[in-house]
Amino acid sequence: MSDIQDEYVKQHVSAAQITNTIRLSRFFLVSILIVSLYVYCIYQFYFTKPSFYFNLWFIATELLSCLSLLIISIYFKPHNFALNHAHRWLQFQCLAIGSSIAIGIGLIYYYLPQYNPDFSHVNALILSALLLIVSQAFALTFLTQRLNYFCLAFIPAIFPYLASQFITTETSNYLFYLTINFTLIVILLCANSTTRIHKRISALYSKNNRLVKNAEQQVLWTDELCQQLQTEINRSKDIELQLQLNNQLLEQKVKERTFDIAKMNADLENQQQNLMLAHGVAGLRPWDWNIKDREILVTDSKHQKTLKPSKQHHHQLQSIIHPDDLEHFQTSMKQNLRGQTDQYEATYRIQHTNGKWKWVHDIGRVIARDPNNNKPLRMVGIRRDIHQERTDQERLKLAASVLQQAAEGIFILDEQLCYIDVNPFYEQLTGFTHDQIIGKHLFDITSNYKPQQRNSHSSIINQLDKMGEFDGELNEKFLSGKELTVWMRINAIIDEKNRVTHYIGIVSDLTERKLQEQRLSYLENYDPLTDLPNRFYYNYQLHQYLVSQKDSIKQLAVIRLNIDRFRPLNEFLSNSGGDELLRQVAQRLRLTNAEALFVAHLNGDDFAIVYEISHIRPSVQHHCERMSKAFSLPFNIFGQDHIITLSMGIAFYPENGRQLDYLNNCAEQALIEAKSLGGNTTRFYSNKNTALLEQGIYLERDLRLAINNNELIVYYQPKINFSDQNIYGFEALVRWNHPSKGIIPPNLFIPLAEQTSLISDIGRIVIQQTAKQIRNWNDLGFNNICVSVNVVAQQLQRGQLLEDLDHAIQTYKISGSSLELEITESSLLENSVTVKNLLDEIKKRKINISLDDFGTGYSSLSYLADFPIDILKIDRSFISRIGQNKQEAIVSAMIAMGKAMGMVVVAEGIETEEQLQYLQDLECDIAQGFLFSKPLPESEATTFLEQHRLIPS
Incomplete structure (x- = not known):
C-alpha cells in the first residue's frame, strides 16, 4: 500500500512540476523580452555605432520569446494538454532561450569591443554581466519547479563566461571572474534548493489532497453505515409489531379451535345413530364376540342379530372360507387376540349356497382384556361384502395398469376440454409433469403464436363439439420446448342422457417414424459425403424438369464435371484426404452455382449441374468460366494447399435431346472429349462427338486385337x-501395322492406350x-x-x-x-x-x-x-x-x-x-x-x- 501511495505522490509531483513550469514560463519569457530590450536600448543609447549581428540577435531573441509565448497560449491551455508533450516543449524552450542568452553574452563580450572602439571591455563586462545575472535571476524565479529546466537555460548562458576564463590572457579581470563564478555557483545552489522546496510543497499538497479525498470517502462510508443501521432498526421494529400481531391471531385461533372441538363432540353424539343407519345401508354386518362367555352376536343378511356359541360359529365359518385364505384369516385373528396388532383385519373369500365364492372384508378389535393376565375378554368387528367392489377394483387396477404401461400418450378431459388425468407416456411426450398438465385446457400446453396453429386448434375443437371425435396428424410445439409430430384421436364419453361428460384422447408419437422416413429419403436421394443429391435424385429431378417443366423454363443446360487427375491425387492424399477434397469441391460448387437449378454428386469425382438458360441469367459459357475461376483458388487439405482443375461437358435441352438418358449421354460424351484434351477445359456437345466416341471404342477394340495378333512393330530412328x-x-x-488401314502412327493410338492398361502391354x-x-x-x-x-x-x-x-x-x-x-x-x-x-x-x-x-x-x-x-x-x-x-x-x-x-x-x-x-x-x-x-x-x-x-x- 505504501508503494502505491509513493507512486501516486511521485506522479502527482511530476505532473505539478510540468504544469507549474508551463504556467510560470510565460512570466519567464516576458522577463527575457524585457531584459533583452533593456540591454539593447542601453547599447543603442550610449554607444551610437550600430551592429548588424547585435541587432540580429535582439530581433531573433524577441521573436523566439514571442513565438514561445504564442505556442504556450495556443497548445498548452490549462488542464488541456499532454504532460509528455509539455515536458519536451519546456526542455526545448529552456535550451533555446539559454542558447540565445549565451549568443547575446558572446556578442557583447567578444564582438562589440572589437567592433566599436568606444565600447570598452569594462563596458562589455558590465553589460554582459547584467544580461547574464538578470536573465538567470528570472530563470531562478520561474524555472526551478524542475532542476533540469533551469539547467537547460542556465548552462548554455554561462558558457561564454566560462570559456573566456580559459581564452583571455588578461589578468585585470580575475577578480571579476571570481565574483561572477561565485555568483553563478550561488545561483545554481539556490536553484537546487528552490527545486527541492517546490518538490516538497507539491508532495505535501498531493498527500493533503489524498488525505482530504480519503476523509471525504470515510464520511460517505459513515453516512452509508448510519443509513443501514437506521434501516435495520426500522426493520426490527416492524418484526416486533408483526410478532405481536401474530400472537393475537394465534390466541384467536385457539379460541376458535376450542369452540370447534366442542361442536364436533356434539356432532359425534348426534351422528352415532346415523352411523348405525349407515351400517345397514352399506351392508355392514357387525359382530360382537364375548370371549369370556364364549358367545358371539352376529348379524345376518336380513340385519337380524343372532347369538351363537363362538366355537360353533368359528367352525362353521372356517368350513366356508376358501382354503387359500384360511391361513391368513387365522393368523390375523390370533395376532390381534395375542395383542401383537392393534386390530384384526382380513380379506377372504366365502362360499355361498349356490357354490360361488364371494369376497368379504372382516375387521375387528379386542376392546377388553383381563388386567391380570392380559387375556382378551371381548372383541367387536364388522364384516362387509366387497365382492362387487373387489371386482370393480380389479378392473380399475387393470385399466390403470394399462393406462400407466401404455406406449402411447393417453389423457382424459372434462366436458370443457380441460385435463383431469394423463398417463406417464403423455407426460414424457409433452415434457410436462402430471401436476403441470392437470386443470389446463387441451391446447394450453402448446404454442399458439402462429395463425396456422390457432386455426388448426380451433378446427379440432369445432369438430369435437359437432361430431364428438377427432382423428388426425398434428405437428405440435409444446411450451416445454419439445416439438413433435403426433397422431391424435379424441372421442367423447356420453352419459345415459346423451350428454358429454368426458373426452378420452390417445396420442401416438410419429416423430421418430418421420425422422426415419426423412433419413431413409435422405439416404436414398442424397450423397452422405457431400450432402449433394445423388445420381438417383438427379435423374428423377432432371426427368421432372424435362417432362413437366414450368412454362417459364424453355431451355436447360446439363453440365457434367469431373476433377482432373483425381485418382493419383486421391492416392497421394489417402482416402480421408480424398473425401475431404470431395467435400470442399461440393461446397465450392454450391457457392458458385447459386443461380443453378440443381447440383448433384453422381459418384466418385463426377458432378452434374442443371442450369436454366435465360436472358436474365449469365450465359452457360460465362457460368462455367466463373466456376473455373473459383477453382483456381487452392484447396487446403490437412494443412497443404492443392490446386485442382475441372473438365466440363455440356449438353442443351431441347437442342441436343429431349429424353433423360440421351441428354445425359450427350453431356457425358462432351465431358469425355474435354478429358481427352488434357482437362481443365469446357466442351459443348456436337454430332461430331458421337463419331469420335465410336471411333475411340472401335480403336480400343482393334488395339487389343492388334496386341494379341502381333500387329505392333518397332521402327528405329x-x-x-x-x-x-x-x-x-x-x-x-x-508403329501399328493394321491389316486393312496400314501403318497407324503412334499419335492416333498411344493416347488411347495411356488411358487403359494397354500402354504397359x-x-x-x-x-x-x-x-x-x-x-x-x-x-x-x-x-x-x-x-x-x-x-x-x-x-x-x-x-x-x-x-x-x-x-x-x-x-x-x-x-x-x-x-x-x-x-x-x-x-x-x-x-x-x-x-x-x-x-x-x-x-x-x-x-x-x-x-x-x-x-x-x-x-x-x-x-x-x-x-x-x-x-x-x-x-x-x-x-x-x-x-x-x-x-x-x-x-x-x-x-x-x-x-x-x-x-x-x-x-x-x-x-x-x-x-x-x-x-x-x-x-x-x-x-x-x-x-x-x-x-x-x-x-x-x-x-x-x-x-x-x-x-x-
Whole structure:
C-alpha cells in the first residue's frame, strides 16, 4: 500500500512540476523580452555605432520569446494538454532561450569591443554581466519547479563566461571572474534548493489532497453505515409489531379451535345413530364376540342379530372360507387376540349356497382384556361384502395398469376440454409433469403464436363439439420446448342422457417414424459425403424438369464435371484426404452455382449441374468460366494447399435431346472429349462427338486385337554423334501395322492406350522386340549399339518394368548397357520415392536412363540431382525455334547445365543445317532428327547401320 501511495505522490509531483513550469514560463519569457530590450536600448543609447549581428540577435531573441509565448497560449491551455508533450516543449524552450542568452553574452563580450572602439571591455563586462545575472535571476524565479529546466537555460548562458576564463590572457579581470563564478555557483545552489522546496510543497499538497479525498470517502462510508443501521432498526421494529400481531391471531385461533372441538363432540353424539343407519345401508354386518362367555352376536343378511356359541360359529365359518385364505384369516385373528396388532383385519373369500365364492372384508378389535393376565375378554368387528367392489377394483387396477404401461400418450378431459388425468407416456411426450398438465385446457400446453396453429386448434375443437371425435396428424410445439409430430384421436364419453361428460384422447408419437422416413429419403436421394443429391435424385429431378417443366423454363443446360487427375491425387492424399477434397469441391460448387437449378454428386469425382438458360441469367459459357475461376483458388487439405482443375461437358435441352438418358449421354460424351484434351477445359456437345466416341471404342477394340495378333512393330530412328558424325544408336518407336488401314502412327493410338492398361502391354512388346533386334545387330558385329526405349509412368508404377527388362536381357543375352530408357518428367511426379528406388535397381543392370522432353513438363532441377539420370534429352519444340534469341538462350542454358552435371545431352527434332551447326557450336553430344533419317523399320535400320559403320566413342 505504501508503494502505491509513493507512486501516486511521485506522479502527482511530476505532473505539478510540468504544469507549474508551463504556467510560470510565460512570466519567464516576458522577463527575457524585457531584459533583452533593456540591454539593447542601453547599447543603442550610449554607444551610437550600430551592429548588424547585435541587432540580429535582439530581433531573433524577441521573436523566439514571442513565438514561445504564442505556442504556450495556443497548445498548452490549462488542464488541456499532454504532460509528455509539455515536458519536451519546456526542455526545448529552456535550451533555446539559454542558447540565445549565451549568443547575446558572446556578442557583447567578444564582438562589440572589437567592433566599436568606444565600447570598452569594462563596458562589455558590465553589460554582459547584467544580461547574464538578470536573465538567470528570472530563470531562478520561474524555472526551478524542475532542476533540469533551469539547467537547460542556465548552462548554455554561462558558457561564454566560462570559456573566456580559459581564452583571455588578461589578468585585470580575475577578480571579476571570481565574483561572477561565485555568483553563478550561488545561483545554481539556490536553484537546487528552490527545486527541492517546490518538490516538497507539491508532495505535501498531493498527500493533503489524498488525505482530504480519503476523509471525504470515510464520511460517505459513515453516512452509508448510519443509513443501514437506521434501516435495520426500522426493520426490527416492524418484526416486533408483526410478532405481536401474530400472537393475537394465534390466541384467536385457539379460541376458535376450542369452540370447534366442542361442536364436533356434539356432532359425534348426534351422528352415532346415523352411523348405525349407515351400517345397514352399506351392508355392514357387525359382530360382537364375548370371549369370556364364549358367545358371539352376529348379524345376518336380513340385519337380524343372532347369538351363537363362538366355537360353533368359528367352525362353521372356517368350513366356508376358501382354503387359500384360511391361513391368513387365522393368523390375523390370533395376532390381534395375542395383542401383537392393534386390530384384526382380513380379506377372504366365502362360499355361498349356490357354490360361488364371494369376497368379504372382516375387521375387528379386542376392546377388553383381563388386567391380570392380559387375556382378551371381548372383541367387536364388522364384516362387509366387497365382492362387487373387489371386482370393480380389479378392473380399475387393470385399466390403470394399462393406462400407466401404455406406449402411447393417453389423457382424459372434462366436458370443457380441460385435463383431469394423463398417463406417464403423455407426460414424457409433452415434457410436462402430471401436476403441470392437470386443470389446463387441451391446447394450453402448446404454442399458439402462429395463425396456422390457432386455426388448426380451433378446427379440432369445432369438430369435437359437432361430431364428438377427432382423428388426425398434428405437428405440435409444446411450451416445454419439445416439438413433435403426433397422431391424435379424441372421442367423447356420453352419459345415459346423451350428454358429454368426458373426452378420452390417445396420442401416438410419429416423430421418430418421420425422422426415419426423412433419413431413409435422405439416404436414398442424397450423397452422405457431400450432402449433394445423388445420381438417383438427379435423374428423377432432371426427368421432372424435362417432362413437366414450368412454362417459364424453355431451355436447360446439363453440365457434367469431373476433377482432373483425381485418382493419383486421391492416392497421394489417402482416402480421408480424398473425401475431404470431395467435400470442399461440393461446397465450392454450391457457392458458385447459386443461380443453378440443381447440383448433384453422381459418384466418385463426377458432378452434374442443371442450369436454366435465360436472358436474365449469365450465359452457360460465362457460368462455367466463373466456376473455373473459383477453382483456381487452392484447396487446403490437412494443412497443404492443392490446386485442382475441372473438365466440363455440356449438353442443351431441347437442342441436343429431349429424353433423360440421351441428354445425359450427350453431356457425358462432351465431358469425355474435354478429358481427352488434357482437362481443365469446357466442351459443348456436337454430332461430331458421337463419331469420335465410336471411333475411340472401335480403336480400343482393334488395339487389343492388334496386341494379341502381333500387329505392333518397332521402327528405329538413328542418333548421331556430333563429334564424328558416326551412329551412336537408335530410338525405338512403336508403329501399328493394321491389316486393312496400314501403318497407324503412334499419335492416333498411344493416347488411347495411356488411358487403359494397354500402354504397359505395348511397352512390354517394344522392350522384347528391341532386345531381339539388339541381339541380331550384335550377331552382325555391331556390339556397341545402344537403343533407347520410351517408358511411361504407368509402367513405372505397375511394378512389371524390372521383370520385363530382366526377361528381355536374359532371353536375348544382351548387355544392359545396350539399352537406354527414356522417361518423361511427368513420370517422376507421382510416387517419387518408389520411382527412385526402381531407377536405382535399373542402374544396377547398367541400363542408361534418359530424361525425355526436358523443359516441357513439370521441370524441376531437383529431378536431375535426386534421380540417377545419365542423359538429358532436349525436346524438339525448343530445337524447332532455334533462330529466336530467347529460345536459343534456353537451349544454350540446357546444354550448359547438362554438361556441367556430367550428363550426355541429346537434341531431337533436328531438321535443318542451321540447327545442326548451332548445336554443334554449343558442343551438344548427340543429334537426332529428320535431317539424318526418319524412323526406319528393322531391315532399313540394319541397312543404314551397315552404311554408317559404328565407331566406338
